[in-house]
Amino acid sequence: MKTDFFSEKKYINAYLVCAFLFLLVGLFQSWNVAFSILNLCLISAIMSIGINIQWGNSGIVNFGVMGFAAIGGLCGVLISMPPTLEVWKDGTAVILIILFSFLISGILVKKFLKKFIYNKYLKILLSIIIILFSLYLIKSIFIPSINFIENTNSAKTGYIGGLNLPIILSWPIAGLFCGVIAFLIGKIALGLRSDYLAIATLGISEIIIYIIKNEEWLARGVKNVNGLPRPVPYEIDLQKNEFIQTLSNTLNLSVIELSSLIVKGLYSILFILVLLIIFFLLQKAIKSPWGRMMRAVRDNETSAEAMGINVKKRHLQVFIIGSAIIGISGAMLTTLDGQFTPSSYQPLRYTFLIWIMVIIGGSGNNHGAIIGGFAIWFFWIQAEPIGIFLIELITIFLSDQNEIKLYLLNHAAYMRLLLMGLVLILALRFFPKGIIEEEKRL
Amino acid sequence: MEIINAFALIINYIIIPGLTYGCQLALGALGVTIIYTVLRFSNFAHGELMSFGAMTSILITWIISYFDLSIYPLPTVILALPISILITISYCLLIDKYCFKYHREKNSKNVISLIVSIGVMFFTSGLIRVLIGPNDRTINDGERFIISARKFKEITGLTEGISLKLSQGITIIVSIIAVVLLFWFLNKTKTGKSMRAYSDNKDLALLSGIKTENVIFYTWLITGTLACIAGTLYGLDKSYKPFTYLQLVLPIFAAAIVGGIGNPIGAIIGGFVISFSELLITFSYNKFLSYLIPINFLPEGSLQLLSTDYKIAISFIILVLVLILKPTGIYKGKLL
Numbered sequence: 001m002k003t004d005f006f007s008e009k010k011y012i013n014a015y016l017v018c019a020f021l022f023l024l025v026g027l028f029q030s031w032n033v034a035f036s037i038l039n040l041c042l043i044s045a046i047m048s049i050g051i052n053i054q055w056g057n058s059g060i061v062n063f064g065v066m067g068f069a070a071i072g073g074l075c076g077v078l079i080s081m082p083p084t085l086e087v088w089k090d091g092t093a094v095i096l097i098i099l100f101s102f103l104i105s106g107i108l109v110k111k112f113l114k115k116f117i118y119n120k121y122l123k124i125l126l127s128i129i130i131i132l133f134s135l136y137l138i139k140s141i142f143i144p145s146i147n148f149i150e151n152t153n154s155a156k157t158g159y160i161g162g163l164n165l166p167i168i169l170s171w172p173i174a175g176l177f178c179g180v181i182a183f184l185i186g187k188i189a190l191g192l193r194s195d196y197l198a199i200a201t202l203g204i205s206e207i208i209i210y211i212i213k214n215e216e217w218l219a220r221g222v223k224n225v226n227g228l229p230r231p232v233p234y235e236i237d238l239q240k241n242e243f244i245q246t247l248s249n250t251l252n253l254s255v256i257e258l259s260s261l262i263v264k265g266l267y268s269i270l271f272i273l274v275l276l277i278i279f280f281l282l283q284k285a286i287k288s289p290w291g292r293m294m295r296a297v298r299d300n301e302t303s304a305e306a307m308g309i310n311v312k313k314r315h316l317q318v319f320i321i322g323s324a325i326i327g328i329s330g331a332m333l334t335t336l337d338g339q340f341t342p343s344s345y346q347p348l349r350y351t352f353l354i355w356i357m358v359i360i361g362g363s364g365n366n367h368g369a370i371i372g373g374f375a376i377w378f379f380w381i382q383a384e385p386i387g388i389f390l391i392e393l394i395t396i397f398l399s400d401q402n403e404i405k406l407y408l409l410n411h412a413a414y415m416r417l418l419l420m421g422l423v424l425i426l427a428l429r430f431f432p433k434g435i436i437e438e439e440k441r442l
Numbered sequence: 443m444e445i446i447n448a449f450a451l452i453i454n455y456i457i458i459p460g461l462t463y464g465c466q467l468a469l470g471a472l473g474v475t476i477i478y479t480v481l482r483f484s485n486f487a488h489g490e491l492m493s494f495g496a497m498t499s500i501l502i503t504w505i506i507s508y509f510d511l512s513i514y515p516l517p518t519v520i521l522a523l524p525i526s527i528l529i530t531i532s533y534c535l536l537i538d539k540y541c542f543k544y545h546r547e548k549n550s551k552n553v554i555s556l557i558v559s560i561g562v563m564f565f566t567s568g569l570i571r572v573l574i575g576p577n578d579r580t581i582n583d584g585e586r587f588i589i590s591a592r593k594f595k596e597i598t599g600l601t602e603g604i605s606l607k608l609s610q611g612i613t614i615i616v617s618i619i620a621v622v623l624l625f626w627f628l629n630k631t632k633t634g635k636s637m638r639a640y641s642d643n644k645d646l647a648l649l650s651g652i653k654t655e656n657v658i659f660y661t662w663l664i665t666g667t668l669a670c671i672a673g674t675l676y677g678l679d680k681s682y683k684p685f686t687y688l689q690l691v692l693p694i695f696a697a698a699i700v701g702g703i704g705n706p707i708g709a710i711i712g713g714f715v716i717s718f719s720e721l722l723i724t725f726s727y728n729k730f731l732s733y734l735i736p737i738n739f740l741p742e743g744s745l746q747l748l749s750t751d752y753k754i755a756i757s758f759i760i761l762v763l764v765l766i767l768k769p770t771g772i773y774k775g776k777l778l
Contacts, residue, residue, distance in 0.1 A: 061553055189762075192769060196765055196769060199692075199699070199761070200765045203761045203762045203765075206692060206758045211755075214752065352560050359557065411571065416568070417564050417565070418564070418565055418568025418572060419568070420568070424561030
């Protein structure tokens with residue numbers, strides 16, 4: 001019991017430090033900045049929980065974070081935006097029917113090939129013929145209707161539109177959808193071990209983002225979708241509210257500032273709720289026999305298999321759960337931004353940022369993942385001021401007009417990459433267990 | 443005549459750019475593959491090491507041009523290359539000493555070394571941006587063309603021209619020299635043989651008196667040299683922009699894995715497979731066919747397998763397909 005108490009105290013200390021940092025930002029920079037950092041911290045905390053359940057608890061290396069986040073964001077668009085009615089009457093129905101029939105026929109053809117054709121070369125030949133035929137079909141039917149969709153009112157819509165449902169619904173749906181995609185990816189890729197799986201998932205997420213960027217009929221591609229509906233009231237409506245106006249008088253804040261604070265606060269409350277739900281469900285899962293089994297698989301796959309655990313199935317299961325969590329956070333991210341910008345998902349940057357969060361926080365511990373998410377995102381945002389401070393400190397003997405000093409100060413924005421790399425290298429060397437280490441369980 | 447024109451078109455738009463890009467990828471993939479066979483981890487930092495090499499080349503070129511040295515018509519970067527190779531090698535050795543050595547000696551899982559290499563990637567890209575800034579820089583100050591399209595048309599009287607840029611010529615020649623030297627080193631010298639022995643069976647190599655530190659020193663020596671040459675050539679050909687090197691990491695991995703990771707010949711073949719399939723799949727064959735078949739029979743619309751937007755995605759698609767269908771690659775490399 002004593003160790004339990006001690007470790008609990010460590011969590012509380014870490015959370016208190018985080019709260020203190022936000023207080024500092026609020027007091028010295030502004031409360032608005034503090035709340036926008038907090039919101040993104042919450043989202044990155046959820047993402048890093050998703051990675052933590054895969055890496056920390058089961059040892060699966062998933063570098064596909066940005067791909068799943070982008071799919072989650074796409075769900076946000078497709079659920080919440082109003083449908084483009086002109087297009088639905090003519091073009092989309094065709095596209096959807098074709099897509100659906102492709103899927104069905106693909107499965108049927110594969111079943112057929114597997115069952116009736118035994119010759120390997122004949123199989124390859126037949127598949128090539130089928131692929132060429134479907135390419136012809138795509139050319140003749142698919143492309144005209146795509147052009148039709150993209151050309152109708154292309155400045156404003158030019159895509160199929162969404163279902164016009166409340167955007168909060170897109171969060172669970174994004175989870176489900178990412179789960180399905182993760183099932184498909186996991187089925188084919190999870191047989192690979194560590195390094196290859198890492199590269200494969202990274203490649204797959206690049207492909208996903210490429211498709212979203214280039215298929216404009218789906219979500220306008222690089223033209224971005226703006227003005228997503230919100231789950232919280234708009235600032236302008238709040239500013240007209242009498243209660244808010246009197247409140248702003250008593251608090252001595254301008255109405256504009258107060259209204260944006262309230263909106264961000266409401267977002268934070270929603271995000272904290274989601275974080276808590278996911279966190280408690282996962283804590284329960286980890287403490288259950290299932291969690292023990294996952295750790296057994298992580299620590300020694302061979303002996304776990306010898307004990308009768310179906311390692312492949314467990315890996316697939318946990319891959320789906322983690323990816324679904326990342327998908328939910330992706331949908332939350334687009335909800336917060338109010339827009340969907342595919343080009344902002346850069347797998348080689350942000351994937352590893354999430355990974356750094358997990359490793360710094362302490363892999364294998366969900367408290368650690370949350371703390372890591374908070375700390376690293378905070379650091380990522382505040383690295384520039386820290387970098388400037390460090391440069392000032394190093395060049396304290398140089399005059400203010402010194403060229404080297406001015407040059408370094410001009411490039412301070414890039415210090416964040418440098419510092420992030422340094423943090424990761426140092427962390428792996430000097431405290432590989434992270435801020436909060438994994439709980440020791442018997 | 444028509445047939446010759448069609449071939450000229452293919453040479454100009456596919457073979458020459460494909461060879462150039464393939465050489466750059468192959469040099470990069472060789473670096474990745476050598477690190478993998480000896481040190482047993484996938485080095486994500488390799489793209490940034492190339493960028494680092496290109497950056498030092500540029501900085502040294504600036505110093506050289508300050509003294510008014512030049513070897514016109516060749517670009518000044520060629521003069522700077524030996525010095526920047528030395529600097530890149532020292533950077534690699536420093537990284538190894540402070541980042542990878544600890545985990546190697548502790549026998550950490552190779553995923554940990556992979557994550558360390560991601561840290562190195564972040565660090566190096568930050569360092570490059572602090573030192574030289576994120577802007578686009580052209581470093582080709584020599585003659586632009588060996589033979590320009592117009593001159594070629596004048597000489598041969600064809601309607602299709604073939605142009606060969608000087609940077610492309612340099613890329614191909616320097617790559618051939620580098621690869622020949624590398625294979626000579628690996629196959630003929632004693633150090634090269636000990637490196638191969640070490641990568642084959644570490645314990646046996648140690649027992650027969652091969653020093654680990656020596657092998658690792660030479661590994662980083664080769665990797666640094668290759669990275670610096672590949673990075674500088676890429677920057678010479680396309681203009682230097684730090685951001686593009688981040689995008690190169692996955693195509694390089696694709697090249698190494700397609701050829702079979704751990705196999706130097708595989709890495710070279712893989713580089714060309716990736717570069718040529720990128721070009722062949724996104725090439726529009728309309729004009730090519732118009733030389734070969736009568737215009738009346740020409741199908742309407744563009745004859746492209748995939749639109750040019752997907753050019754980079756092709757390497758990812760090949761990468762994923764190879765990983766799933768034949769993870770050992772063409773030349774039966776090692777499994778990660």
